[in-house]
Amino acid sequence: MNDEHVLPMVDISLLESADVQDRMAVARQLDRACRDVGFLYIRGDQLNPQLFAQLVETAKTYFAQEDAIKLRSYIGYSENHSGYVPIGEEQFGSGTFDLKEAYDVNYDYLAEDGRRPLLGPTLWPDMPGFKSAVQAYYQHVRTIGRQIFGAFALALNLEEHFFDAQLRHSPSQLRLIHYPFNAAAQDASGIGAHTDYECFTLLFPTAPGLQVLDKNGAWLDVPIIENTMIMNIGDMMEILSNGRYLATKHRVKRVSEERYSFPLFFSCDYDYVIRPVVEGEKPRYQALKGGEHLYNQTAQTFSYLKKKVASGEVQLTNAVPLDSFGMNTAGESA
Numbered sequence: 001m002n003d004e005h006v007l008p009m010v011d012i013s014l015l016e017s018a019d020v021q022d023r024m025a026v027a028r029q030l031d032r033a034c035r036d037v038g039f040l041y042i043r044g045d046q047l048n049p050q051l052f053a054q055l056v057e058t059a060k061t062y063f064a065q066e067d068a069i070k071l072r073s074y075i076g077y078s079e080n081h082s083g084y085v086p087i088g089e090e091q092f093g094s095g096t097f098d099l100k101e102a103y104d105v106n107y108d109y110l111a112e113d114g115r116r117p118l119l120g121p122t123l124w125p126d127m128p129g130f131k132s133a134v135q136a137y138y139q140h141v142r143t144i145g146r147q148i149f150g151a152f153a154l155a156l157n158l159e160e161h162f163f164d165a166q167l168r169h170s171p172s173q174l175r176l177i178h179y180p181f182n183a184a185a186q187d188a189s190g191i192g193a194h195t196d197y198e199c200f201t202l203l204f205p206t207a208p209g210l211q212v213l214d215k216n217g218a219w220l221d222v223p224i225i226e227n228t229m230i231m232n233i234g235d236m237m238e239i240l241s242n243g244r245y246l247a248t249k250h251r252v253k254r255v256s257e258e259r260y261s262f263p264l265f266f267s268c269d270y271d272y273v274i275r276p277v278v279e280g281e282k283p284r285y286q287a288l289k290g291g292e293h294l295y296n297q298t299a300q301t302f303s304y305l306k307k308k309v310a311s312g313e314v315q316l317t318n319a320v321p322l323d324s325f326g327m328n329t330a331g332e333s334a
Protein backbone atom coordinates (compact mmCIF):
# COMPACT_ATOMS: atom_id res chain seq x y z
CA MET A 1 0.00 0.00 0.00
CA ASN A 2 1.28 3.38 -0.98
CA ASP A 3 0.78 5.79 1.92
CA GLU A 4 0.62 8.88 -0.27
CA HIS A 5 -2.89 8.05 -1.48
CA VAL A 6 -6.14 7.02 0.18
CA LEU A 7 -6.16 3.92 -2.04
CA PRO A 8 -3.24 1.75 -3.16
CA MET A 9 -1.64 2.73 -6.48
CA VAL A 10 -0.55 -0.02 -8.85
CA ASP A 11 1.51 0.70 -11.96
CA ILE A 12 0.56 -1.87 -14.60
CA SER A 13 3.15 -0.83 -17.24
CA LEU A 14 5.08 -4.07 -16.75
CA LEU A 15 2.09 -6.19 -17.71
CA GLU A 16 3.39 -5.53 -21.23
CA SER A 17 6.85 -6.85 -20.40
CA ALA A 18 8.06 -10.01 -22.14
CA ASP A 19 9.52 -11.21 -18.83
CA VAL A 20 7.02 -13.17 -16.74
CA GLN A 21 8.80 -12.10 -13.55
CA ASP A 22 7.85 -8.50 -14.34
CA ARG A 23 4.24 -9.46 -14.92
CA MET A 24 4.31 -11.49 -11.73
CA ALA A 25 5.52 -8.47 -9.76
CA VAL A 26 2.49 -6.46 -10.94
CA ALA A 27 0.20 -9.41 -10.14
CA ARG A 28 1.53 -9.49 -6.57
CA GLN A 29 0.84 -5.78 -6.09
CA LEU A 30 -2.62 -6.14 -7.55
CA ASP A 31 -3.31 -9.10 -5.28
CA ARG A 32 -2.25 -7.14 -2.23
CA ALA A 33 -4.38 -4.12 -3.11
CA CYS A 34 -7.43 -6.25 -3.86
CA ARG A 35 -7.11 -8.19 -0.60
CA ASP A 36 -6.61 -5.05 1.49
CA VAL A 37 -9.22 -2.74 0.04
CA GLY A 38 -10.79 -3.96 -3.20
CA PHE A 39 -10.36 -0.46 -4.64
CA LEU A 40 -7.17 0.95 -6.13
CA TYR A 41 -5.66 3.42 -8.55
CA ILE A 42 -4.18 2.06 -11.77
CA ARG A 43 -1.60 3.84 -13.83
CA GLY A 44 0.52 2.65 -16.71
CA ASP A 45 2.33 3.57 -19.90
CA GLN A 46 -0.39 1.74 -21.83
CA LEU A 47 -3.05 4.35 -20.98
CA ASN A 48 -3.62 6.67 -23.91
CA PRO A 49 -4.72 10.08 -22.54
CA GLN A 50 -5.83 11.23 -25.98
CA LEU A 51 -8.57 8.60 -26.11
CA PHE A 52 -9.70 9.60 -22.63
CA ALA A 53 -9.89 13.30 -23.58
CA GLN A 54 -11.78 12.48 -26.76
CA LEU A 55 -14.34 10.49 -24.78
CA VAL A 56 -14.96 13.39 -22.38
CA GLU A 57 -15.55 15.79 -25.29
CA THR A 58 -17.89 13.31 -26.95
CA ALA A 59 -19.89 12.83 -23.76
CA LYS A 60 -20.18 16.59 -23.18
CA THR A 61 -21.50 17.14 -26.69
CA TYR A 62 -23.89 14.22 -26.44
CA PHE A 63 -25.44 15.10 -23.09
CA ALA A 64 -25.80 18.79 -24.01
CA GLN A 65 -28.41 17.83 -26.59
CA GLU A 66 -32.15 18.22 -25.97
CA ASP A 67 -33.92 15.40 -24.17
CA ALA A 68 -36.11 14.68 -27.18
CA ILE A 69 -33.02 13.98 -29.29
CA LYS A 70 -31.38 11.82 -26.63
CA LEU A 71 -34.60 9.87 -26.12
CA ARG A 72 -34.53 8.74 -29.74
CA SER A 73 -31.91 6.22 -28.59
CA TYR A 74 -33.76 5.27 -25.37
CA ILE A 75 -32.28 2.09 -23.89
CA GLY A 76 -35.72 0.46 -23.83
CA TYR A 77 -35.65 0.37 -27.66
CA SER A 78 -32.45 -1.68 -27.83
CA GLU A 79 -31.97 -5.42 -28.19
CA ASN A 80 -28.98 -5.72 -25.89
CA HIS A 81 -29.50 -3.14 -23.16
CA SER A 82 -27.67 -0.26 -24.78
CA GLY A 83 -28.66 3.34 -25.36
CA TYR A 84 -29.71 6.45 -23.51
CA VAL A 85 -30.70 6.15 -19.84
CA PRO A 86 -32.69 9.21 -18.71
CA ILE A 87 -32.69 10.51 -15.13
CA GLY A 88 -35.06 8.34 -13.06
CA GLU A 89 -34.79 5.21 -15.24
CA GLU A 90 -32.67 3.37 -12.69
CA GLN A 91 -34.40 2.83 -9.39
CA PHE A 92 -32.96 1.22 -6.31
CA GLY A 93 -34.89 -0.06 -3.32
CA SER A 94 -37.70 2.12 -2.13
CA GLY A 95 -38.40 4.08 -5.29
CA THR A 96 -35.39 6.37 -4.95
CA PHE A 97 -33.54 7.29 -8.09
CA ASP A 98 -30.10 8.63 -8.89
CA LEU A 99 -29.44 12.13 -10.15
CA LYS A 100 -27.66 11.04 -13.31
CA GLU A 101 -28.21 10.27 -16.96
CA ALA A 102 -26.13 7.83 -18.96
CA TYR A 103 -25.41 6.30 -22.33
CA ASP A 104 -24.74 2.58 -22.05
CA VAL A 105 -22.70 0.77 -24.64
CA ASN A 106 -22.31 -2.96 -24.79
CA TYR A 107 -20.01 -5.25 -26.72
CA ASP A 108 -21.27 -4.60 -30.24
CA TYR A 109 -22.09 -8.20 -31.22
CA LEU A 110 -23.32 -8.30 -34.79
CA ALA A 111 -23.48 -12.05 -35.51
CA GLU A 112 -26.97 -13.61 -35.59
CA ASP A 113 -25.94 -16.72 -33.70
CA GLY A 114 -25.23 -16.63 -30.00
CA ARG A 115 -27.18 -13.49 -29.13
CA ARG A 116 -28.25 -13.13 -25.51
CA PRO A 117 -30.25 -10.48 -23.60
CA LEU A 118 -27.05 -8.47 -23.08
CA LEU A 119 -25.23 -9.54 -26.23
CA GLY A 120 -26.32 -8.09 -29.55
CA PRO A 121 -25.87 -5.03 -31.74
CA THR A 122 -25.32 -1.84 -29.78
CA LEU A 123 -27.82 0.96 -30.28
CA TRP A 124 -25.74 3.96 -31.37
CA PRO A 125 -27.04 7.54 -31.34
CA ASP A 126 -27.22 9.57 -34.51
CA MET A 127 -24.35 11.90 -33.55
CA PRO A 128 -21.31 12.35 -35.78
CA GLY A 129 -18.13 11.01 -34.18
CA PHE A 130 -19.88 9.36 -31.21
CA LYS A 131 -19.50 5.76 -32.30
CA SER A 132 -15.87 6.07 -33.41
CA ALA A 133 -14.73 7.87 -30.22
CA VAL A 134 -16.58 5.48 -27.94
CA GLN A 135 -15.43 2.36 -29.80
CA ALA A 136 -11.82 3.54 -29.79
CA TYR A 137 -11.96 4.02 -26.02
CA TYR A 138 -13.78 0.71 -25.51
CA GLN A 139 -11.22 -1.29 -27.50
CA HIS A 140 -8.33 0.47 -25.78
CA VAL A 141 -9.55 -0.17 -22.24
CA ARG A 142 -10.69 -3.69 -23.16
CA THR A 143 -7.10 -4.51 -24.13
CA ILE A 144 -5.93 -3.24 -20.74
CA GLY A 145 -8.67 -5.28 -19.07
CA ARG A 146 -7.38 -8.46 -20.74
CA GLN A 147 -3.92 -7.77 -19.37
CA ILE A 148 -5.45 -7.38 -15.92
CA PHE A 149 -7.32 -10.68 -16.27
CA GLY A 150 -3.89 -12.23 -16.95
CA ALA A 151 -2.53 -10.65 -13.78
CA PHE A 152 -5.47 -11.98 -11.76
CA ALA A 153 -4.80 -15.46 -13.14
CA LEU A 154 -1.19 -15.21 -11.95
CA ALA A 155 -2.27 -13.81 -8.59
CA LEU A 156 -4.66 -16.73 -8.10
CA ASN A 157 -1.96 -19.28 -9.03
CA LEU A 158 -3.64 -20.17 -12.32
CA GLU A 159 -2.11 -20.43 -15.74
CA GLU A 160 -1.68 -16.85 -16.99
CA HIS A 161 -4.08 -17.33 -19.93
CA PHE A 162 -6.73 -19.08 -17.84
CA PHE A 163 -9.41 -16.47 -18.57
CA ASP A 164 -8.66 -15.98 -22.29
CA ALA A 165 -11.06 -18.70 -23.44
CA GLN A 166 -13.86 -17.02 -21.45
CA LEU A 167 -13.31 -13.58 -22.99
CA ARG A 168 -14.35 -14.09 -26.60
CA HIS A 169 -17.50 -11.94 -26.73
CA SER A 170 -17.93 -10.92 -23.14
CA PRO A 171 -20.80 -8.46 -22.59
CA SER A 172 -18.57 -5.94 -20.80
CA GLN A 173 -20.46 -2.71 -20.55
CA LEU A 174 -19.15 0.83 -20.86
CA ARG A 175 -21.26 3.57 -19.32
CA LEU A 176 -20.93 7.25 -20.16
CA ILE A 177 -22.44 8.89 -17.08
CA HIS A 178 -23.35 12.55 -16.63
CA TYR A 179 -24.09 13.86 -13.14
CA PRO A 180 -25.66 17.30 -13.60
CA PHE A 181 -24.91 19.87 -10.92
CA ASN A 182 -27.96 21.30 -9.24
CA ALA A 183 -27.17 23.74 -6.44
CA ALA A 184 -30.80 23.64 -5.28
CA ALA A 185 -31.03 19.87 -4.93
CA GLN A 186 -31.36 18.83 -1.30
CA ASP A 187 -29.43 15.59 -0.93
CA ALA A 188 -29.94 13.79 -4.18
CA SER A 189 -27.50 10.95 -4.46
CA GLY A 190 -25.60 10.65 -7.73
CA ILE A 191 -25.53 6.88 -7.49
CA GLY A 192 -26.68 4.88 -4.47
CA ALA A 193 -24.47 2.44 -2.54
CA HIS A 194 -23.88 -0.76 -4.49
CA THR A 195 -21.33 -3.35 -5.56
CA ASP A 196 -20.61 -3.82 -9.25
CA TYR A 197 -21.86 -7.13 -10.66
CA GLU A 198 -18.97 -8.11 -12.92
CA CYS A 199 -15.36 -9.24 -12.33
CA PHE A 200 -13.76 -5.81 -12.03
CA THR A 201 -14.38 -2.23 -13.13
CA LEU A 202 -12.02 0.33 -14.61
CA LEU A 203 -13.38 3.81 -13.99
CA PHE A 204 -12.33 7.14 -15.41
CA PRO A 205 -14.02 10.12 -13.64
CA THR A 206 -13.63 13.83 -14.46
CA ALA A 207 -14.25 15.13 -10.92
CA PRO A 208 -14.32 13.90 -7.34
CA GLY A 209 -17.53 12.52 -5.85
CA LEU A 210 -16.90 8.79 -5.60
CA GLN A 211 -16.94 7.33 -2.09
CA VAL A 212 -15.84 3.85 -1.04
CA LEU A 213 -16.97 1.94 2.05
CA ASP A 214 -13.94 0.99 4.10
CA LYS A 215 -13.60 -2.02 6.38
CA ASN A 216 -14.79 0.02 9.39
CA GLY A 217 -18.00 1.00 7.67
CA ALA A 218 -16.91 4.60 7.00
CA TRP A 219 -17.30 6.31 3.63
CA LEU A 220 -13.98 7.37 2.16
CA ASP A 221 -13.73 10.16 -0.45
CA VAL A 222 -11.70 9.09 -3.47
CA PRO A 223 -9.74 12.02 -4.94
CA ILE A 224 -8.98 12.22 -8.64
CA ILE A 225 -5.39 11.61 -9.73
CA GLU A 226 -4.43 12.78 -13.20
CA ASN A 227 -3.74 10.01 -15.74
CA THR A 228 -4.94 7.22 -13.52
CA MET A 229 -8.00 5.00 -13.49
CA ILE A 230 -9.84 3.74 -10.45
CA MET A 231 -10.29 0.00 -10.30
CA ASN A 232 -12.57 -2.08 -8.14
CA ILE A 233 -13.57 -5.69 -7.57
CA GLY A 234 -17.09 -6.80 -8.54
CA ASP A 235 -19.35 -9.69 -7.45
CA MET A 236 -17.97 -12.18 -9.98
CA MET A 237 -14.31 -11.79 -8.97
CA GLU A 238 -15.39 -12.20 -5.35
CA ILE A 239 -16.80 -15.61 -6.34
CA LEU A 240 -13.92 -16.59 -8.68
CA SER A 241 -11.39 -15.78 -5.94
CA ASN A 242 -13.48 -17.63 -3.33
CA GLY A 243 -13.74 -14.46 -1.23
CA ARG A 244 -10.02 -13.61 -1.32
CA TYR A 245 -11.09 -10.33 -2.93
CA LEU A 246 -14.36 -8.71 -1.88
CA ALA A 247 -16.66 -6.62 -4.01
CA THR A 248 -16.46 -3.24 -2.32
CA LYS A 249 -19.49 -1.00 -1.90
CA HIS A 250 -19.29 2.49 -3.32
CA ARG A 251 -21.53 5.45 -4.16
CA VAL A 252 -21.55 8.97 -5.53
CA LYS A 253 -23.05 11.57 -3.23
CA ARG A 254 -24.66 14.78 -4.43
CA VAL A 255 -22.02 16.27 -6.74
CA SER A 256 -20.58 19.73 -6.08
CA GLU A 257 -19.76 20.36 -9.74
CA GLU A 258 -20.91 18.91 -13.02
CA ARG A 259 -19.34 15.49 -13.35
CA TYR A 260 -18.79 12.83 -16.00
CA SER A 261 -17.57 9.34 -15.33
CA PHE A 262 -16.86 6.33 -17.49
CA PRO A 263 -16.86 2.88 -15.90
CA LEU A 264 -16.06 -0.17 -18.02
CA PHE A 265 -17.34 -3.29 -16.28
CA PHE A 266 -15.37 -6.41 -17.19
CA SER A 267 -17.37 -9.61 -17.40
CA CYS A 268 -16.55 -13.02 -18.87
CA ASP A 269 -18.55 -14.61 -21.70
CA TYR A 270 -22.30 -14.72 -21.09
CA ASP A 271 -22.56 -18.49 -20.61
CA TYR A 272 -19.41 -18.93 -18.56
CA VAL A 273 -20.29 -20.37 -15.17
CA ILE A 274 -18.67 -18.33 -12.43
CA ARG A 275 -17.45 -20.45 -9.55
CA PRO A 276 -14.41 -20.37 -7.25
CA VAL A 277 -11.35 -21.25 -9.35
CA VAL A 278 -8.72 -21.35 -6.60
CA GLU A 279 -7.22 -24.84 -6.26
CA GLY A 280 -7.37 -26.72 -2.97
CA GLU A 281 -9.98 -24.58 -1.23
CA LYS A 282 -13.51 -25.56 -0.30
CA PRO A 283 -15.85 -23.38 -2.42
CA ARG A 284 -17.54 -20.73 -0.29
CA TYR A 285 -19.87 -19.55 -3.05
CA GLN A 286 -22.50 -21.12 -5.23
CA ALA A 287 -21.87 -21.11 -8.95
CA LEU A 288 -23.83 -18.74 -11.17
CA LYS A 289 -24.00 -18.11 -14.88
CA GLY A 290 -22.27 -14.76 -15.44
CA GLY A 291 -24.57 -13.29 -18.08
CA GLU A 292 -27.65 -14.41 -16.24
CA HIS A 293 -26.48 -12.72 -13.03
CA LEU A 294 -25.81 -9.50 -14.92
CA TYR A 295 -29.20 -9.52 -16.57
CA ASN A 296 -31.00 -10.39 -13.33
CA GLN A 297 -29.38 -7.55 -11.42
CA THR A 298 -29.97 -5.11 -14.27
CA ALA A 299 -33.63 -6.13 -14.49
CA GLN A 300 -34.09 -5.28 -10.81
CA THR A 301 -33.10 -1.65 -11.29
CA PHE A 302 -34.04 -0.43 -14.81
CA SER A 303 -37.69 0.57 -15.00
CA TYR A 304 -38.16 -0.55 -18.64
CA LEU A 305 -37.01 -4.06 -17.64
CA LYS A 306 -39.00 -4.07 -14.41
CA LYS A 307 -42.13 -3.45 -16.49
CA LYS A 308 -41.27 -6.38 -18.77
CA VAL A 309 -40.77 -8.62 -15.75
CA ALA A 310 -44.06 -7.45 -14.19
CA SER A 311 -45.99 -8.11 -17.42
CA GLY A 312 -44.44 -11.57 -17.82
CA GLU A 313 -42.67 -10.62 -21.10
CA VAL A 314 -39.33 -11.31 -19.39
CA GLN A 315 -38.80 -14.11 -16.89
CA LEU A 316 -35.78 -14.14 -14.62
CA THR A 317 -34.14 -17.36 -13.49
CA ASN A 318 -31.91 -17.72 -10.43
CA ALA A 319 -32.13 -14.03 -9.46
CA VAL A 320 -30.53 -13.07 -6.13
CA PRO A 321 -31.09 -9.84 -4.14
CA LEU A 322 -29.03 -6.84 -5.23
CA ASP A 323 -27.03 -6.69 -2.00
CA SER A 324 -25.84 -10.31 -2.02
CA PHE A 325 -22.12 -9.51 -2.28
CA GLY A 326 -19.50 -7.45 -0.52
CA MET A 327 -19.00 -6.82 3.15
CA ASN A 328 -21.99 -6.41 5.38
CA THR A 329 -20.79 -3.58 7.48
CA ALA A 330 -22.62 -1.43 9.95
CA GLY A 331 -22.88 2.27 9.24
CA GLU A 332 -23.65 2.01 5.55
CA SER A 333 -26.33 4.63 5.72
CA ALA A 334 -23.94 7.16 7.29
Ligand SMILES: O=C(O)CCC(=O)C(=O)O
Pocket residue numbers: 175177191196203205209210250251252261262263
Ligand atom coordinates in the same frame (compact mmCIF):
# COMPACT_ATOMS: atom_id res chain seq x y z
O1 LIG B 1 -19.41 7.66 -11.24
C1 LIG B 1 -18.71 7.00 -10.48
O2 LIG B 1 -17.68 7.45 -9.99
C2 LIG B 1 -19.11 5.60 -10.08
C3 LIG B 1 -20.07 4.94 -11.02
C4 LIG B 1 -20.45 3.58 -10.54
O3 LIG B 1 -20.14 3.18 -9.46
C5 LIG B 1 -21.19 2.66 -11.43
O4 LIG B 1 -21.66 3.10 -12.48
O5 LIG B 1 -21.32 1.47 -11.06
Ligand SMILES: [Fe+2]
Pocket residue numbers: 194195196250
Ligand atom coordinates in the same frame (compact mmCIF):
# COMPACT_ATOMS: atom_id res chain seq x y z
FE1 LIG C 1 -20.28 1.03 -9.37
